[in-house]
Amino acid sequence: MYDFAYHKPSSVADAVALLGDSEAKALAGGQTFIPVLKQRLNKPSAVVDLSGLGLSGITVTATTVTIxxxxTHITVANSAEVKKAIPGLANLASWIGDVAVRYRGTIGGSLANNDPTACYPSAALALGATIKTNTREIAADDFFQGMFTTALEPGEIIVSVSFPIPQxxxxxxxRNPASRYAMVGVFVAKTASGVRVAVTGASQGGVFRHTAFETALSANFSAGALDGIATPADGLNSDIHGSAAYRAHLVGVMAKRAVAAAA
Amino acid sequence: MNAPFEGIGASVRRKEDLRFISGRGHYVDDMNRPGQLHAVIKRSDRPHAKINSIDTSAALAAPGVVAVYTSTDLAAIGGLPCGWQIHSKDGSPMAEPKHPVLAEGKVRHVGDPIAVVIAATKQQAKDAAELLHIELEDLPSAASILDAIASGAAQVHDNAPGNICYDWHIGDKAGMEAAFAQAHRVITLDLTNNRLVPNAMEPRAALGDYDSSTGDYTLYTTSQNPHVIRLLMGAFVLGLPEHKLRVVAPDVGGGFGSKIYHYAEEAIVTWAAGKLGRPVKWTADRSESFMSDAHGRDHVSTAKMAVDKDGKFLAMHVDTLCNMGAYLSTFAPAVPTYLYATLLAGTYTTPVIYAEVKAVFTNTVPVDAYRGAGRPEATFLIERLVDAVAYDLGMDRVAIRLKNFIPRDAFPYQTPVALQYDSGDYFATLDAALKHADWAGFPARRAAAAAKGKLRGIGISTYLEACGIAPSKVVGSLGARAGLYEVANIRVHPTGSVTVFTGTHSHGQGHETTLAQLVVEQLGIPIANVDVVHGDTAKIPFGMGTYGSRSLAVGGSAMVKAMDKIVLKGRKIAAHLLETDVDDIEFKDGKFTVAGTDRSKSFGEIALTAYVPHNYPIEELEPGLDETAFYDPKNFTFPGGCHVCEVEIDPATGIPTIVNFVAVDDVGRVVNPMIVEGQVQGGIAQGIGQALYESAIYDAQGQLLSGSFMDYTMPRADNLPNITVATENTMCTHNPLGSKGCGEVGAIGSPPAVIGAIVDALKDYGVRHMNMPASPEKIWSIIQSRPAMAAE
Structure with missing residues (x-):
C-alpha cells in the first residue's frame, strides 16, 4: 500500500471533519478496503478509522431492529434478539465471507461500499431499512444507486441501520465458487403490506428489487407461486463463473428456497 | 518397558510439526541479512509486445532506490537453461528459444519480468517501480494451443516456426494402423486437461548474499532441489563455480513441482548481491505467483481405442497438443513426453500403442511439472477413454477393466511404450476399493437420492503411475541433461546418535520423520537419536532433490545403502572387540552379537570405539563411522490403485457434492501409514480441485482472467468429503525398501473417478464425457437443455 496518514477520531463530528479532505477515506472493518490498499488500487491521503466512534450495538424494539x-457481522449473526426478530438477517450475517471477515467486517461498511456481490444490501432493500447518517435518514429504496454507488454524500457517515421487523x-x-461472494443472493421479506424481494450479486447494477416475484408472492407466499416467472437475463453479470442466463435461473432457484425457508 | 515401535510401519507423529504449528518454521522470507535491500520486479501487463524503450531515470531518483536493472545490464548473463531436450519425429532437436532472465526486446506473457528495482525497503522499491517509463508496442498474440497452431497465428518466437517446440512420437504406428483396420470398433474421445496454477501456500522467495572478502555467494531460495539450482544457476546463468556458491532451501511451504525449476528471480538477487555488495531479497506477492510460477497440465487430445467385440483392447492411438507457455521451463519438455506418453498402457494389456505429441509455444506463463506431472494427464485420458469404450459398447465399467487388466502373473510386464512394470496387482486394489465404497449397493443409493430429487453417480479409476524417474543412463539417452540418482550421508556421532544428510528435500512431506524411521529400523536406535538434514548445499552431498515421489524410493534407498556400509564397518569393529571373525557377528536390534552367544556390543559402544580408536584394528580399518552412498535405481517404481468417487448433483443449481471417496493404492512398502494417508488425502484434494474447481483461464489475447483467489477456485475444506484411504501393497522388486512412492497417487488417480461419477449421475441425459472442471453451470446447462431420458 501507499503511505497515508492514519486517524482514529472518537466522535462523529471529528470523523466528518477529517473526511472533509476529499482524498481521505473512511475505514470501517476494512475487509474490502484493506485488500484494495494492499493492491495499490487506492491512494488516500488519510485513512479515518471509524472504530472509535462508539457506533456498535444492537437495539430491538417491538417493531424495529436497529444495528x-x-x-460486526458475527455480532449480528450471534445476536439472540436478531435471530428471534429477523431470522433471515441473522442468517445472512452468519455466512458472509469467512470467519475472519465476519469478525472484522461491519454492516455500515458493507452498505456504504455497496459491492454488487455483497450480502447486506439485499437485506436492507428487501426489509425496507432506513439508513441513518450523521445528517439524515435515507430509505433503502433511495440509498442503493448502482454498483459501488450510494446516496451518501462525500464525508457523510452511516451511524446506524434500522430494519422494520417483518412477519x-x-x-x-x-456463492461464487472462488471468492465465496454472492453470485446470486436473494432476500425475501413478508410484511403486513406485502412481500419484498431483493437480489444481490446477479446484476451489473448491484442490488435490485424483483417486482414480478414480489407481486406473485404477495398474492401467494409459497415457492410454487414463482413457478413460470422468468427473470430476464438482460443486465445480469456474465463471467467465467456463470453466464447471465445461469444467474437468471439461479435467481429463481434461490428465491424459491428463501421463500420455502421463510414460510 | 518395551521401547515404542518407531521403525518401518509405525505411524510416528511428525517430528517437524511442532515447529510448523507453533510458528517457528524458518522460511526464506523470515530471513533478514545485515544491510539487506529489497527487489521488486516490474512485469509485463501485456501478453505480447515489443519493448520500444525503458526510461529508468525517475525510478533511479526515487527515495531509497539503489539500483534499477534491465536486460542490458545483464548482457553477460546466460538465459535460464532447459534441463531436458526432446527430439522430433524427424530427428531434429526441439526449438529451444532463449529464456532471458529479464525480457530482451519483447515481452511474451503477462508476468514476463522486464526490470528489477532494488531499494532499501520493499515499499520504496514498489513506489519506484511505478516510475519506470516502459514503452510497449502490442504485438498479435496467441494464448490457447489451438490459436497458436492456427495458420497465420502470431509467432511467439522467431526461431520456432508455427509455434511448434517439437513434434514427437512414441510407439508402433504401422502396428496401430493395422490393428485399427481390423478392429471390431474404434472408440474415439476428444478431451482436454485443464490448466492449473500450483498455488503453494508459501509464495516463492529468494535472498541473495555476497561476501566480498571471500567471493562467496549464498542464495536462500524456496526450492525443492538446491543442488540443481546451484548447478543450473552457477554453471549456466551466472558463471559461478560451485565452491563459491551455496544454495539453501530452508523450510519450504509446499511446492507441488512449482519449486523445482530455476527461476529468473534467483539469478537476479544473486547477481545483484554481488554487484551491489549487499544482500538482496525478493518475495512474490500472491498475484505475482499467479503470473510467474510455472503452471501445470494444459493438453488437448484425441484418444482412440480399437476393440474386439468383447471389449478387449487391441490398439490405442493418442494425439496430444500440449502448451509449453512462452518459454521452456526447466523440465517442461519431458512432462508431456516421457512422463506422459510412456504411461499410456496404464493398467491394461493394450498390445499396440502409438502416441504423437506436439508441444506448442503460446503467450502464457511457462508450463511445467505439477503434482503428478504427465501421469495425471495420461491417467485422465486412459480412464476416460476406457469409460467411453464401456459406454459405447454398453458394457459395465468394472467388467471392461477386469477384462483388460495386466494379469497378476504377468510381472515384470513390458508395455508397448518403453516402460517395464516390476510389480502390481490391479485386481486386489480394485476389489478392496469396490468393497470399501460398497459399489454393489450403489443402485439403492441412487434410487434413494432420486427420491429426494438428486442425481447420484459413481465413478471409478484404475490407474498406474511411475515414480522415481531413473536410471540415469536411460533418462540421459532420452534427453535428460541431469542424473537422477540420490545420495545420503549417514553420520554416526561418537555416542551413537545419527544425523542423516539427504539430497532430497522436504517441503511439507514429513521426511524428517519418515527418513528417521529408516534409521530406527536399520540401526536399532530410538527416533529421538536421529535428525535429518536437508536443503543446504554446504551441508549435504550433491543430491537431486524432491519431485516425482522419489524421496523414499530413491533417497531412502541411498540411505539403506549407506547404512549397509555402517553396519558392515560396525561388524568389523565388533569382531575386533569380541575377538572373533567378522562373519560371526550378527547385527540386530542395535546390538552386534557373536552368533550363538550372549556376547555383544551395543551400537553406541561401537560408535565410540570408531571415534576413540584405542583398541581398534587400525591397520585394516579407518577410524570414524560416517558413510555416504549414491543410489541410481534400476527402473522407475510403479504405484497404482483404484479410486472410487460418489457424487450427488443438485439439479436445480448443478452443484455437485462429493458424498464419498475411496482410494485403495499400491505404494509398495509403507514406512509411516499416517504420513502416507496424509499424502494421499492431500493429493486427492488437488485431484478433486482439478476435476471440479480449478482452471487457469486466459482470454483470447493472453490476459489471465483467473489471476487471483477471487477468480481461481481452490478446493476448500468444505468441498471435500471424508476420504477413505487404504493400501493393497505389492513390493517394488528393484529397490532395497520395496517402496514405490505416495506423493502423487492422489492427484493422479482421482480426477477420472470424479468425472466418471459426474458423467454417471448425468447418464439419463445422454452424457458420455465431460471435461474438467465440471462446474455447476456446465452441469446445469446439460440438465436444462436436454430432457432426461426414461429412467432405468
Missing part, C-alpha cells in the same frame, strides 16, 4: 454502523424473512445465496 450500529460498526457492528417472515429468509436469505439464500449461491
Amino acid at each position: 450500529g454502523a460498526t457492528t 417472515a424473512s429468509a436469505y439464500e445465496k449461491f
Whole structure:
C-alpha cells in the first residue's frame, strides 16, 4: 500500500471533519478496503478509522431492529434478539465471507461500499431499512444507486441501520465458487403490506428489487407461486463463473428456497 | 518397558510439526541479512509486445532506490537453461528459444519480468517501480494451443516456426494402423486437461548474499532441489563455480513441482548481491505467483481405442497438443513426453500403442511439472477413454477393466511404450476399493437420492503411475541433461546418535520423520537419536532433490545403502572387540552379537570405539563411522490403485457434492501409514480441485482472467468429503525398501473417478464425457437443455 496518514477520531463530528479532505477515506472493518490498499488500487491521503466512534450495538424494539454502523457481522449473526426478530438477517450475517471477515467486517461498511456481490444490501432493500447518517435518514429504496454507488454524500457517515421487523424473512445465496461472494443472493421479506424481494450479486447494477416475484408472492407466499416467472437475463453479470442466463435461473432457484425457508 | 515401535510401519507423529504449528518454521522470507535491500520486479501487463524503450531515470531518483536493472545490464548473463531436450519425429532437436532472465526486446506473457528495482525497503522499491517509463508496442498474440497452431497465428518466437517446440512420437504406428483396420470398433474421445496454477501456500522467495572478502555467494531460495539450482544457476546463468556458491532451501511451504525449476528471480538477487555488495531479497506477492510460477497440465487430445467385440483392447492411438507457455521451463519438455506418453498402457494389456505429441509455444506463463506431472494427464485420458469404450459398447465399467487388466502373473510386464512394470496387482486394489465404497449397493443409493430429487453417480479409476524417474543412463539417452540418482550421508556421532544428510528435500512431506524411521529400523536406535538434514548445499552431498515421489524410493534407498556400509564397518569393529571373525557377528536390534552367544556390543559402544580408536584394528580399518552412498535405481517404481468417487448433483443449481471417496493404492512398502494417508488425502484434494474447481483461464489475447483467489477456485475444506484411504501393497522388486512412492497417487488417480461419477449421475441425459472442471453451470446447462431420458 501507499503511505497515508492514519486517524482514529472518537466522535462523529471529528470523523466528518477529517473526511472533509476529499482524498481521505473512511475505514470501517476494512475487509474490502484493506485488500484494495494492499493492491495499490487506492491512494488516500488519510485513512479515518471509524472504530472509535462508539457506533456498535444492537437495539430491538417491538417493531424495529436497529444495528450500529460498526457492528460486526458475527455480532449480528450471534445476536439472540436478531435471530428471534429477523431470522433471515441473522442468517445472512452468519455466512458472509469467512470467519475472519465476519469478525472484522461491519454492516455500515458493507452498505456504504455497496459491492454488487455483497450480502447486506439485499437485506436492507428487501426489509425496507432506513439508513441513518450523521445528517439524515435515507430509505433503502433511495440509498442503493448502482454498483459501488450510494446516496451518501462525500464525508457523510452511516451511524446506524434500522430494519422494520417483518412477519417472515429468509436469505439464500449461491456463492461464487472462488471468492465465496454472492453470485446470486436473494432476500425475501413478508410484511403486513406485502412481500419484498431483493437480489444481490446477479446484476451489473448491484442490488435490485424483483417486482414480478414480489407481486406473485404477495398474492401467494409459497415457492410454487414463482413457478413460470422468468427473470430476464438482460443486465445480469456474465463471467467465467456463470453466464447471465445461469444467474437468471439461479435467481429463481434461490428465491424459491428463501421463500420455502421463510414460510 | 518395551521401547515404542518407531521403525518401518509405525505411524510416528511428525517430528517437524511442532515447529510448523507453533510458528517457528524458518522460511526464506523470515530471513533478514545485515544491510539487506529489497527487489521488486516490474512485469509485463501485456501478453505480447515489443519493448520500444525503458526510461529508468525517475525510478533511479526515487527515495531509497539503489539500483534499477534491465536486460542490458545483464548482457553477460546466460538465459535460464532447459534441463531436458526432446527430439522430433524427424530427428531434429526441439526449438529451444532463449529464456532471458529479464525480457530482451519483447515481452511474451503477462508476468514476463522486464526490470528489477532494488531499494532499501520493499515499499520504496514498489513506489519506484511505478516510475519506470516502459514503452510497449502490442504485438498479435496467441494464448490457447489451438490459436497458436492456427495458420497465420502470431509467432511467439522467431526461431520456432508455427509455434511448434517439437513434434514427437512414441510407439508402433504401422502396428496401430493395422490393428485399427481390423478392429471390431474404434472408440474415439476428444478431451482436454485443464490448466492449473500450483498455488503453494508459501509464495516463492529468494535472498541473495555476497561476501566480498571471500567471493562467496549464498542464495536462500524456496526450492525443492538446491543442488540443481546451484548447478543450473552457477554453471549456466551466472558463471559461478560451485565452491563459491551455496544454495539453501530452508523450510519450504509446499511446492507441488512449482519449486523445482530455476527461476529468473534467483539469478537476479544473486547477481545483484554481488554487484551491489549487499544482500538482496525478493518475495512474490500472491498475484505475482499467479503470473510467474510455472503452471501445470494444459493438453488437448484425441484418444482412440480399437476393440474386439468383447471389449478387449487391441490398439490405442493418442494425439496430444500440449502448451509449453512462452518459454521452456526447466523440465517442461519431458512432462508431456516421457512422463506422459510412456504411461499410456496404464493398467491394461493394450498390445499396440502409438502416441504423437506436439508441444506448442503460446503467450502464457511457462508450463511445467505439477503434482503428478504427465501421469495425471495420461491417467485422465486412459480412464476416460476406457469409460467411453464401456459406454459405447454398453458394457459395465468394472467388467471392461477386469477384462483388460495386466494379469497378476504377468510381472515384470513390458508395455508397448518403453516402460517395464516390476510389480502390481490391479485386481486386489480394485476389489478392496469396490468393497470399501460398497459399489454393489450403489443402485439403492441412487434410487434413494432420486427420491429426494438428486442425481447420484459413481465413478471409478484404475490407474498406474511411475515414480522415481531413473536410471540415469536411460533418462540421459532420452534427453535428460541431469542424473537422477540420490545420495545420503549417514553420520554416526561418537555416542551413537545419527544425523542423516539427504539430497532430497522436504517441503511439507514429513521426511524428517519418515527418513528417521529408516534409521530406527536399520540401526536399532530410538527416533529421538536421529535428525535429518536437508536443503543446504554446504551441508549435504550433491543430491537431486524432491519431485516425482522419489524421496523414499530413491533417497531412502541411498540411505539403506549407506547404512549397509555402517553396519558392515560396525561388524568389523565388533569382531575386533569380541575377538572373533567378522562373519560371526550378527547385527540386530542395535546390538552386534557373536552368533550363538550372549556376547555383544551395543551400537553406541561401537560408535565410540570408531571415534576413540584405542583398541581398534587400525591397520585394516579407518577410524570414524560416517558413510555416504549414491543410489541410481534400476527402473522407475510403479504405484497404482483404484479410486472410487460418489457424487450427488443438485439439479436445480448443478452443484455437485462429493458424498464419498475411496482410494485403495499400491505404494509398495509403507514406512509411516499416517504420513502416507496424509499424502494421499492431500493429493486427492488437488485431484478433486482439478476435476471440479480449478482452471487457469486466459482470454483470447493472453490476459489471465483467473489471476487471483477471487477468480481461481481452490478446493476448500468444505468441498471435500471424508476420504477413505487404504493400501493393497505389492513390493517394488528393484529397490532395497520395496517402496514405490505416495506423493502423487492422489492427484493422479482421482480426477477420472470424479468425472466418471459426474458423467454417471448425468447418464439419463445422454452424457458420455465431460471435461474438467465440471462446474455447476456446465452441469446445469446439460440438465436444462436436454430432457432426461426414461429412467432405468
